[in-house]
Amino acid sequence: MKVPTKFSIKTLGCKVNQYEEQVIREKVLDMGYVETDPKDADIFILNSCTVTGEADRKTLQLIRRVKRDNPGVRVVVTGCYAVVEKDIETLRAMPEVDMVVPGKDKTRIKEFLGCLEDNARVGVFDQGISGFSGHSRAFVKVQDGCDQRCSYCKVNIVRGPSVSRPYEDIMAEVKTLISKGYREVVLTGICIGAWKVPGHSSIAALIDNVCRIDGNFRVRVSSIEPNHIDERFIKTVSSSKKFCRHIHIPLQSGSDTILEKMKRRYTSTQFKDIVSRLRREMPFLGISTDIIVGFPGERSSDFNATREFVQQIKPSRIHVFPYSDRPGTSASRMEGRVPVQEVKNRVKILLEDGKHLQKMFCKSFIEKDIEVLVEAKSYDGAIEGYTAEYVRVRAHKSHGSYGEILRLKGAFSDPEGCFLIAE
Numbered sequence: 001m002k003v004p005t006k007f008s009i010k011t012l013g014c015k016v017n018q019y020e021e022q023v024i025r026e027k028v029l030d031m032g033y034v035e036t037d038p039k040d041a042d043i044f045i046l047n048s049c050t051v052t053g054e055a056d057r058k059t060l061q062l063i064r065r066v067k068r069d070n071p072g073v074r075v076v077v078t079g080c081y082a083v084v085e086k087d088i089e090t091l092r093a094m095p096e097v098d099m100v101v102p103g104k105d106k107t108r109i110k111e112f113l114g115c116l117e118d119n120a121r122v123g124v125f126d127q128g129i130s131g132f133s134g135h136s137r138a139f140v141k142v143q144d145g146c147d148q149r150c151s152y153c154k155v156n157i158v159r160g161p162s163v164s165r166p167y168e169d170i171m172a173e174v175k176t177l178i179s180k181g182y183r184e185v186v187l188t189g190i191c192i193g194a195w196k197v198p199g200h201s202s203i204a205a206l207i208d209n210v211c212r213i214d215g216n217f218r219v220r221v222s223s224i225e226p227n228h229i230d231e232r233f234i235k236t237v238s239s240s241k242k243f244c245r246h247i248h249i250p251l252q253s254g255s256d257t258i259l260e261k262m263k264r265r266y267t268s269t270q271f272k273d274i275v276s277r278l279r280r281e282m283p284f285l286g287i288s289t290d291i292i293v294g295f296p297g298e299r300s301s302d303f304n305a306t307r308e309f310v311q312q313i314k315p316s317r318i319h320v321f322p323y324s325d326r327p328g329t330s331a332s333r334m335e336g337r338v339p340v341q342e343v344k345n346r347v348k349i350l351l352e353d354g355k356h357l358q359k360m361f362c363k364s365f366i367e368k369d370i371e372v373l374v375e376a377k378s379y380d381g382a383i384e385g386y387t388a389e390y391v392r393v394r395a396h397k398s399h400g401s402y403g404e405i406l407r408l409k410g411a412f413s414d415p416e417g418c419f420l421i422a423e
């Protein structure tokens, strides 16, 4: 028989908060939890108050004290301190806090605790939308925050750990957008591969369900970390007709020494293996990537390793970023700064390499059937859009209009290789 979870609840502040404590208590008892005192609890719920600076101080002090006295307890904070985005971020950044339930959602505590038990952090996203003015592609936020702690990145400090948007909210938003005529849905988040909620164990499961929604539309993910690409993900995206044959996978460096310093969770060999497995299942897949140039300690040999690696994996596009120092990150305290002029030179070289690869990829669609979502009219009245592989295409306006998915044939590419002309 399952041992019941022990919880404790404490409220700071006014009578309304006191009343709501009881509402929360009854809901939690209803889950079969038993109440105990904070020192014995598995879960401690703090119904916080923020009426004065002193109340804020008490909230933070209590969180620390409870965790100090009972290190194994999981701390859930709700109430008035968990209302303003800035304060929610402060709470999420506290190592003592396991979950923040925004004040307005405190009566949905059962849902949140269920997620905590499943080790999935689920959050309520206030930014639900019903349209995307001026775009024929619609972005749907499915996740926020990140647990990866790359050494150069401040996301974990600023946005806190990964929080997944509930499955039902996402599906409802996608259905609304499709019913409004959007032909492409881009699932987006800070680290979307971390998405999971009770009953749906991975981003692959979410993609699978989104792709099963009826309608003439296609699906992309904004970006996915290499370490989140597993067999299930590959199987899902390669077997769905709706999933676009384009994936953005941040590489950041082709040098294993630098990847280690960046605290990325893969080696160049593993990255290459993922790319080969994906391409085996999706032959014309466009793989775009991000690369940081001039990371502390990046020697010429590391940079050359990145260049060579790029030639091996042949991304369809490369976004090159000069290393940017973020105070508070561990990279910021690293030695071996690369001189600014050298960083600029390396950026320029890699951009040229990227341009060449982009051109080759674009040309590979000449004489091929392509599907283009029309996103804009160009200056000369032609229509422009992107293929499923994320190749920019220009075509005569007689082919169709804004928001439509057109079936065309690649004819030739512009001299720069930036876009394909279709007929």
Ligand code: SF4
Pocket: 146, 147, 148, 149, 150, 153, 154, 155, 156, 190, 191, 225
């Ligand atoms: S770089 Fe991306 S994966 Fe790494 S910590 Fe930042 S958000 Fe997370």
